[in-house]
Amino acid sequence: MxxxxxxxxxxxxxxxxxxxxxxxxxxxxxxxxxxxxxxxxxxxxxxxxxxxxxxxxxxxxxxxxxxxxxxxxxxxxxxxxxxxxxxxxxxxxxxxxxxxxxxxxxxxxxxxxxxxxxxxxxxxxxxxxxxxxxxxxxxxxxxxxxxxxxxxxxxxxxxxxxxxxxxxxxxxxxxxxxxxxxxxxxxxxxxxxxxxxxxDEAIEPPPAIPVLAPGDTETELLVVVQLESFLDPVRLGGAALPLMNRIRMEAAQYGQLAVPAHGAYTMRTEHAVLTGRDPDSLGFGRYDPYLARGGDEPTSLARIARAAGFATIFVHPFHRDFFSRARVFRRLGFGRLIMEDDFAGAPRIGPYIADEALAERILAEVEGGGRRFVFAVTMENHGPWTEGRLPGIAPGLAQYLHHVADTGRAVERLIDGLRGRRATLCVFGDHAPSLPECRPRPEGPVATDYAVFRFPNAADRQPERVDVTAAQLGCLLRDALAAKRPG
Structure with missing residues (x-):
């Protein structure tokens, strides 16, 4: 026929x-x-x-x-x-x-x-x-x-x-x-x-970064926290966070973060920060770097830190299968994965584990001495912000602002908890929230905010405002592993 x-x-x-x-x-x-x-x-x-x-x-x-x-x-x-x-x-x-x-x-x-x-x-x-x-x-x-x-x-x-x-x-x-x-x-x-x-795209991986020999770095702790849908709420008409004032007064460096996506695709920003690789270097794999590369990244912060004698810990209070993170993060070089099943009984605000509970778990993980690199991803402020999520708070923007205030308190808890240690703390937003009040612009995704704290603080150093890309932030964190403290 x-x-x-x-x-x-x-x-x-x-x-x-x-x-x-x-x-x-x-x-x-x-x-x-x-x-x-x-x-x-x-x-x-x-x-x-x-x-x-x-x-x-x-x-x-x-x-x-x-x-x-x-x-x-x-x-x-x-x-x-x-x-x-x-x-x-x-x-x-x-x-x-x-x-x-x-x-x-x-x-x-x-x-x-x-x-x-x-x-x-x-x-x-x-x-x-x-x-x-x-x-x-x-x-x-x-x-x-x-x-x-x-x-x-x-x-x-x-x-x-x-x-x-x-x-x-x-x-x-x-x-x-x-x-x-x-x-x-x-x-x-x-x-x-x-x-x-x-x-069929043959992308040459970047050369591996020379790792630091154990003992060559003064950094004891590197704590990096990716904040779900975080940006300064003042930019959306919300109230000022006490955290943002502390950032402007106490951070070593802060500013806006140019991210690869708007309102979703967390893995794109996550990958850029963890590897220091600009999305343009990934070719057609830029749309889902974890699918394209599967965590095989010579420039991974976790690989570099692990080779330098750091324990490498990933903390994320959500399912192991999401974005295949359990598999990908092992290949990225993380030795321990602490995920939703490890947060049994932890308080939730809305449908997800509270950011302040995550902050307490991070601080618990850095106790006991030894060098540690902790990369954490918050979940509390993940969308959608729909009616019924928070009792008594119906509008989506109001729900978002309620959660972002919790995020601010969680970061302040980390600042206070790490202040007495020889540590670097970095916090950054993965992407802007997918809210009607925050739509993508013709020129690209809305930038988020980031901050880097160095403890102990240099007495004569003033906070510096520098706007960077997610990949540049990853390179900055790589440098933090090698940074010598003022003597």
Whole structure:
């Protein structure tokens, strides 16, 4: 029978998918013939992908259209809240959505508001299967065809990874430029192109930083705390935090921190600080450095500290599987992981472990002597800030400001607890909050705030305001390991 029955549904799928993106997409699509060809190829591959599961042409066409419609909706939402379109690495996060729906502004699959539409959708698919006849050949040919189509689809994908395929893709996607590429080729083709380019991208890791021999550093403790969605609340119209005044009076260095993302993608800032690597150096892996590199980083602060005789400890009161942190942080060089199951009985404020409880755990970990590098990630102020999260506080911004005040007290507790030690304390916001009052700007993500404290304080040193990038902060912390104290 061949593929003739698929041609008309395929043509309709391509035309209607383009219409959906043109009408509902965030930007006007390119009409250049070459760009339309690449866009159409993306739609065609998506249709064939769905076709291999059912061998029903019209169901495959409808599945393509539905996928494009969902992506168009996600595109509009992500641009408004986070400031960027969907990207291929988002697919790796889909497995986390059913396990942590609250973090993705959705509901559990068991919630009737999710379960009922899902069941209805499955019912529609089952009815479609019954109504549309399959074009799968009869008899022995059915098995051969059912096996041949997936293998053919995989062969097409593999072809893009041959030297000829790479030569075709490289000028189309020479470097990450997500906004422009989605406008030219659409979300589907861009996601495919970026995934293929990432798979074949050979990024030379930076040379390992010469490690410090044990005894060569005066630093006893390096404590780095990544503060969830933290920035000075005055910038959002909130009340001034006592912490910010202490930062301006007592910190060795402070300022605004240019971060790689807005409102989400904590791992991007986290990776930049831990490795000192600018996102531009990661190529197409910049969108999820943990997925791309898996923690294999010669410049990791934890590796350098561990080689210099520091115990390396990661503290984060959330699930081990999130962002695959348990696996990635082991490879980054952390010897101990203290995560949510180690916070049994700790107080929560809203749905998450209180920041002040995390601060107390950090201080407990640095007791007992010995050099220690502690990298901690707070969780209390993670979004979404929705009604019902905090009793008596309904607006999202008010909830955020309540939590950020707790964060301020937690950091002050760390300042006071480390003051008598030979220590460096760094605190920084991973990204700005995804609130209506704090939208991404056309020029990029909203900067957060950071501060570095050195104990004991040099009596004649005044706090210095220096705005840096997340990668520059990572390099600064690397230098802190080698810093000699004034004698």
């Amino acid at each position: 061949g593929f003739a029955p698929l041609l008309v549904p395929l043509a309709i799928a391509i035309a209607t998918s383009f219409t959906v993106e043109a009408v509902f997409g965030a930007r006007r699509p390119s009409l250049r013939p070459g760009d339309l060809t690449v866009r159409g190829l993306g739609y065609a591959l998506l249709t064939v992908f769905w076709f291999q599961f059912s061998w029903r042409p019209w169901l495959a066409a409808a599945s393509c259209l539905l996928t494009v419609a969902i992506l168009a909706g996600v595109d509009r939402l992500k641009r408004r809240v986070i400031g960027e379109p969907p990207v291929f690495s988002d697919l790796a996060l889909l497995a986390q959505v059913p396990r942590h729906p609250e973090l993705y502004y959705t509901r559990s699959p068991t919630d009737p508001r999710m379960a009922v539409p899902l069941l209805l959708g499955l019912g529609v698919i089952a009815a479609w299967y019954a109504l549309e006849p399959t074009v799968l050949p009869d008899g022995v040919l059915a098995l051969a065809a059912a096996a041949a189509l997936p293998m053919g689809f995989l062969a097409v994908v593999a072809a893009f990874r041959t030297p000829l395929g790479r030569a075709f893709l490289r000028p189309l996607f020479p470097r990450p430029d997500l906004m422009a590429d989605v406008a030219r080729y659409g979300v589907v083709a861009t996601m495919m192109g970026y995934a293929l380019r990432r798979a």
